[in-house]
Amino acid sequence: KNEVEQSPQNLTAQEGEFITINCSYSVGISALHWLQQHPGGGIVSLFMLSSGKKKHGRLIATINIQEKHSSLHITASHPRDSAVYICARSPEGAQKLVFGQGTRLTINP
Amino acid sequence: ETGVTQSPTHLIKTRGQQVTLRCSSQSGHNTVSWYQQALGQGPQFIFQYYREEENGRGNFPPRFSGLQFPNYSSELNVNALELDDSALYLCASSRPGTGGDTQYFGPGTRLTVL
Numbered sequence: 056k057n058e059v060e061q062s063p064q065n066l067t068a069q070e071g072e073f074i075t076i077n078c079s080y081s082v083g084i085s086a087l088h089w090l091q092q093h094p095g096g097g098i099v100s101l102f103m104l105s106s107g108k109k110k111h112g113r114l115i116a117t118i119n120i121q122e123k124h125s126s127l128h129i130t131a132s133h134p135r136d137s138a139v140y141i142c143a144r145s146p147e148g149a150q151k152l153v154f155g156q157g158t159r160l161t162i163n164p
Numbered sequence: 165e166t167g168v169t170q171s172p173t174h175l176i177k178t179r180g181q182q183v184t185l186r187c188s189s190q191s192g193h194n195t196v197s198w199y200q201q202a203l204g205q206g207p208q209f210i211f212q213y214y215r216e217e218e219n220g221r222g223n224f225p226p227r228f229s230g231l232q233f234p235n236y237s238s239e240l241n242v243n244a245l246e247l248d249d250s251a252l253y254l255c256a257s258s259r260p261g262t263g264g265d266t267q268y269f270g271p272g273t274r275l276t277v278l
């Protein structure tokens with residue numbers, strides 16, 4: 056069992072829909088990261104959070120430390136949001152990232 | 165653009181050969197982490213360098229080795245290449261500080277082993 060589990064693995068939606076991607080982790084963290092990976096490989100960090108909620112444009116990330124669960128939401132989704140979204144945890148006391156398997160999101164026009 | 169560069173972008177090798185991948189970190193970052201991403205999987209941590217010293221290692225054999233230079237750029241070396249080493253290799257640099265700092269990723273090197 057992976058230490059970081061994401062759901063769903065694949066998600067297809069229509070432009071304008073509200074998107075939610077979930078992430079659960081099994082051990083303690085110093086922070087939880089959401090990243091975006093486009094075809095070709097480049098990874099961009101979207102959020103790093105250790106409590107509460109963060110918002111950037113149409114993206115919102117939340118975390119519940121007690122339940123070891125985080126969600127990434129996209130409002131008013133657009134075809135350019137199509138990418139793989141990856142959740143990763145920073146273990147306590149370490150700077151490395153432990154990644155989930157990613158969620159492939161496709162937004163159709 | 166994250167300011168992290170990697171070279172080469174693509175590489176084809178044959179089994180048994182050796183390969184060196186390079187990473188230049190973002191200015192001001194003294195920590196470089198290397199990850200291996202197989203097709204359809206999330207990245208797996210290989211190792212991390214902090215101020216020229218290895219600072220943590222994942223579950224990879226000793227034929228995966230690395231270096232960090234005084235300017236904080238880094239190399240990943242893989243000896244005796246195997247077919248399963250075919251993957252995207254990503255490096256990420258981060259600022260000094262406590263665990264959990266944001267990591268800035270390079271574009272990756274895609275290695276194919278034939």
